[in-house]
Amino acid sequence: MNxxxxxxxxxxTDPEVYERxxxxxxxxxxxxxxxxxxxxxxxxxxxxxxxxxxxxxxAAADSVVDVLNYALTLEYLESSFxxxxxxxxxxxxxxxxxFNQIKKHESAHVTFLVNTIKSLSGTPVSEPDFxxxxxxxxxxxxxxxxxxxxxxxxxxxxxVRAYKGRAGELISNDAVLTAALQIHSVEARHASVVRRLRxxxxxxxxxxxxxxxxxxxxxNKTQATIDITTLGAGYSVNAATEAFDEPLxxxxxxxxVAPFIQS
Amino acid sequence: MEKDVNIISKPPKEVVVTPGGIMTPISRMxxxxxxxxxxxxxxxxxxxxxxxDDDDGPGSVNLGSGDTGILNYAYLLEQLEAAFYVKxxxxxxxxxxxxEKTILQDIRDHELAHRDFFKKALxxxxxxxxTFDFSSIDFxxxxxxxxxxxxxxxxxxxxxxGAGKLLVSADLLLIAGKIVSVEARHASAIRDLLxxxxxxxxxxxxxTVSNGLDASNPPATVLTAARTYVKTSVDFSGLPS
Numbered sequence: 001m002n003x004x005x006x007x008x009x010x011x012x013t014d015p016e017v018y019e020r021x022x023x024x025x026x027x028x029x030x031x032x033x034x035x036x037x038x039x040x041x042x043x044x045x046x047x048x049x050x051x052x053x054x055x056x057x058x059a060a061a062d063s064v065v066d067v068l069n070y071a072l073t074l075e076y077l078e079s080s081f082x083x084x085x086x087x088x089x090x091x092x093x094x095x096x097x098x099f100n101q102i103k104k105h106e107s108a109h110v111t112f113l114v115n116t117i118k119s120l121s122g123t124p125v126s127e128p129d130f131x132x133x134x135x136x137x138x139x140x141x142x143x144x145x146x147x148x149x150x151x152x153x154x155x156x157x158x159x160v161r162a163y164k165g166r167a168g169e170l171i172s173n174d175a176v177l178t179a180a181l182q183i184h185s186v187e188a189r190h191a192s193v194v195r196r197l198r199x200x201x202x203x204x205x206x207x208x209x210x211x212x213x214x215x216x217x218x219x220n221k222t223q224a225t226i227d228i229t230t231l232g233a234g235y236s237v238n239a240a241t242e243a244f245d246e247p248l249x250x251x252x253x254x255x256x257v258a259p260f261i262q263s
Numbered sequence: 264m265e266k267d268v269n270i271i272s273k274p275p276k277e278v279v280v281t282p283g284g285i286m287t288p289i290s291r292m293x294x295x296x297x298x299x300x301x302x303x304x305x306x307x308x309x310x311x312x313x314x315x316d317d318d319d320g321p322g323s324v325n326l327g328s329g330d331t332g333i334l335n336y337a338y339l340l341e342q343l344e345a346a347f348y349v350k351x352x353x354x355x356x357x358x359x360x361x362x363e364k365t366i367l368q369d370i371r372d373h374e375l376a377h378r379d380f381f382k383k384a385l386x387x388x389x390x391x392x393x394t395f396d397f398s399s400i401d402f403x404x405x406x407x408x409x410x411x412x413x414x415x416x417x418x419x420x421x422x423x424x425g426a427g428k429l430l431v432s433a434d435l436l437l438i439a440g441k442i443v444s445v446e447a448r449h450a451s452a453i454r455d456l457l458x459x460x461x462x463x464x465x466x467x468x469x470x471t472v473s474n475g476l477d478a479s480n481p482p483a484t485v486l487t488a489a490r491t492y493v494k495t496s497v498d499f500s501g502l503p504s
Contacts, residue, residue, distance in 0.1 A: 094460060101462035108475030164440045167427070171436065174428035181424045181443065182476035188447035189465035189477070193455055201369065202452040203445060224384055224438060231379035239372040243380075244441040 062250075064176055065122030067169050070250060071180070072113040074162055076127045077257060078155050079106040084132065085152070088142035095197065102152075102190050109183055116176065134259035149198050150210060156191035157204065158214045158248065158256055160184060165247030188245070203242040213256050217246045324390040328501035330435055331388045333426050336482055336502060337439065338381035339393055340422055343492060344374040344415050346395045351412070356405045363456060370412075370449050377442055384438075393495040409457050416450035417469055417478065418488055419443075424479035429503045447477070 062070075082103035085091060091099050114124045132141045132151065140147045163184035170177040192202030209215035221228050221240040228240035248256075326335040348371035355364060382389050401407040423443035430436045451464040470477055482502050
């Protein structure tokens with residue numbers, strides 16, 4: 001994983017990054033001594049807190065354009081992933097109809113978001129360089145269909161939760177909010193079919209899934225202080241957790257996708 | 264000189280005549296709007312009751328206004344879906360594979376949970392239980408059942424997508440968001456059962472090709488489409504727009 005390139009880039013936008021890392025500075029000094037696994041596991045937390053300053057705005061709310069650029073980053077990731085996936089030949093011919101449809105949508109989302117940001121006089125972020133092996137953690141992503149499917153599911157389920165987590169920040173703009181909801185439900189259609197290709201249910205049961213960060217909190221069974229399992233004639237915990245999808249915060253999502261972003 | 268004879272052999276469809284003189288059939292709601300009748304007034308035309316619009320009688324319900332109105336709107340749609348899937352799972356179509364049974368039972372439980380959640384959340388503001396008419400569906404026939412399921416799920420997704428901007432509370436928007444993605448997962452699964460391994464799970468008929476956006480519909484459109492299945496009259500004139 002090109003962790004150092006990320007730090008380099010952030011250093012340029014935020015020279016004080018090392019001061020904030022504080023006790024984590026030792027981790028950077030000793031980077032060479034870390035195994036790849038530990039580095040990949042530990043990195044997202046450090047990167048996430050770094051992103052907090054570089055991408056976030058502290059106490060002030062992000063603008064509508066900021067939220068759209070966040071969505072655009074995720075759509076660039078998905079679009080690039082599926083373009084590479086289709087080109088690589090890792091997808092069996094009889095499943096291409098599904099993945100060509102998904103790929104078509106993600107590409108359309110990129111175009112739509114770029115145009116929407118521009119229409120709001122904003123500047124669309126440029127497409128990052130991606131590493132879908134996440135520094136080797138998923139080295140066979142484009143040669144092993146099962147690995148490709150695992151990441152596809154992770155990206156789709158995470159995408160659903162990412163949009164859901166920030167829809168509230170679009171409440172001041174009806175048109176943009178509606179469009180975000182209309183993209184969000186398409187990602188959920190994607191997630192459902194990909195999950196079913198993996199012999200999973202189309203819906204998320206408890207907090208099960210990989211990587212675990214993409215499913216953290218999905219075991220929630222209480223909505224608006226109401227315990228779903230106690231309603232009506234009673235519902236199983238599985239049904240209660242499946243019936244409602246959960247949001248992810250900006251920080252949580254950026255931590256999940258950081259390993260796949262090179263620059 | 265011969266007179267032109269205009270024989271109207273059947274009732275005219277609602278039409279608009281464009282400046283070019285072309286008569287185009289349009290939906291009833293669009294026609295009423297074209298005449299300058301507000302959506303609110305037009306929506307009253309869909310209700311059977313005349314006065315006492317604050318009372319929920321056995322034949323009618325009033326969704327109310329504001330965020331409460333939107334929640335009741337969602338509650339009504341979840342009532343519809345729950346009633347449908349309860350019927351489906353009470354007597355499955357012949358030779359249904361186990362995997363399909365499980366899917367339909369799961370969906371039933373989700374819709375029941377959604378319905379009961381709204382009922383609890385709305386408390387005294389909840390509409391009464393509506394009555395439904397599923398006589399147009401052949402519950403012994405897989406195509407008929409899954410076709411209806413697809414219709415209900417797609418409609419539900421479009422309803423939530425269209426209602427988001429009508430909510431004032433960000434908390435309620437999040438709740439709606441948590442439900443709509445599950446409905447979309449349902450829709451995708453049903454569509455895939457109907458045409459496995461095809462693009463239909465998120466087909467061009469429901470996801471716009473140019474921008475990749477799912478359908479979104481205002482309450483009037485959704486409730487008009489749902490009328491086939493909802494026996495109870497629905498007064499939605501108080502909903503935000």
